[in-house]
Amino acid sequence: NENIPFIYVQAPYKICKYDEKYSGIHDFSNQNADAVIANLLVNKVDVLDLRELIHLENKNHYDLFFKTDHHWKPETGVWAAQKIIEKIDSKTNLKLKSFYDDDYDYKLYKKALLGSYGKKITLAKTKPDDFMLILPKKEYEIHFEAFDKHNKIADNFGNFNAMIDFENINSKDFYGKDPYHAYCYGSSNNFVENKTVNNNYKILLVGDSFTNVVLPFIAQTTRYIYRFDLRYFTGSLESYIKINGPYDLCIALYNPDQYNQTPGFVTHEELFDFR
Numbered sequence: 197n198e199n200i201p202f203i204y205v206q207a208p209y210k211i212c213k214y215d216e217k218y219s220g221i222h223d224f225s226n227q228n229a230d231a232v233i234a235n236l237l238v239n240k241v242d243v244l245d246l247r248e249l250i251h252l253e254n255k256n257h258y259d260l261f262f263k264t265d266h267h268w269k270p271e272t273g274v275w276a277a278q279k280i281i282e283k284i285d286s287k288t289n290l291k292l293k294s295f296y297d298d299d300y301d302y303k304l305y306k307k308a309l310l311g312s313y314g315k316k317i318t319l320a321k322t323k324p325d326d327f328m329l330i331l332p333k334k335e336y337e338i339h340f341e342a343f344d345k346h347n348k349i350a351d352n353f354g355n356f357n358a359m360i361d362f363e364n365i366n367s368k369d370f371y372g373k374d375p376y377h378a379y380c381y382g383s384s385n386n387f388v389e390n391k392t393v394n395n396n397y398k399i400l401l402v403g404d405s406f407t408n409v410v411l412p413f414i415a416q417t418t419r420y421i422y423r424f425d426l427r428y429f430t431g432s433l434e435s436y437i438k439i440n441g442p443y444d445l446c447i448a449l450y451n452p453d454q455y456n457q458t459p460g461f462v463t464h465e466e467l468f469d470f471r
Contacts, residue, residue: 206245207406209452212257228455244283262325265311273409292417303329310370327375337391342381379408386423388415403449
């Protein structure tokens with residue numbers, strides 16, 4: 197009832213929707229996502245299906261993900277943020293500044309990431325993934341906050357680096373740390389103020405850990421962005437929006453694996469409890 201423009205972004209799954217060997221045979225995550233999207237479209241919700249864009253652009257689906265983890269790579273997150281900004285520009289009154297691959301510096305950390313799959317089978321059976329740290333060349337003035345369920349875990353002022361937890365990259369603790377979670381201090385709830393941009397837009401982003409490597413790059417374009425992973429939020433999202441709004445846009449982004457879970461509404465800590 198807040199009349200906030202809304203876009204649902206369907207992130208890709210580790211298994212390609214068009215993989216005839218596995219998708220729809222051994223795993224039905226993409227089929228679940230298709231059903232969700234069909235219902236959203238019936239209700240006239242704007243949808244951006246990144247799986248289809250990957251297919252249309254003839255990208256190698258499996259190169260977009262880490263081998264030892266279920267997450268997409270930061271490079272894929274940058275691409276996804278670019279596509280989301282294009283969608284925002286075409287479907288809303290917000291005009292966000294586009295950015296391109298050449299606008300970034302890239303630092304490759306060789307054999308730096310052992311993802312959740314890799315941790316299960318250990319380094320005795322697999323090798324770590326390379327990890328790319330992507331930072332914009334432009335200078336920004338950022339205020340970044342991160343919260344877990346109970347505490348504020350970061351309150352940083354500075355450049356784009358304010359959104360990066362470098363300990364997750366530099367520790368080389370394969371089993372205790374994860375460079376993917378360097379972005380935005382991992383799965384958490386965030387507030388970002390970018391004092392460099394010339395707009396006053398206020399964006400709400402709700403999603404899962406795939407948003408870790410999307411949020412920082414959308415934050416380049418808007419004055420304020422709030423990110424919620426509802427597994428780490430014990431309050432009421434509905435009340436938060438009413439108290440802290442109005443927002444110019446709400447984006448929801450989830451990967452298809454989340455639809456395999458049975459929704460629960462016992463507490464305010466379920467991924468799809470928007471109350």
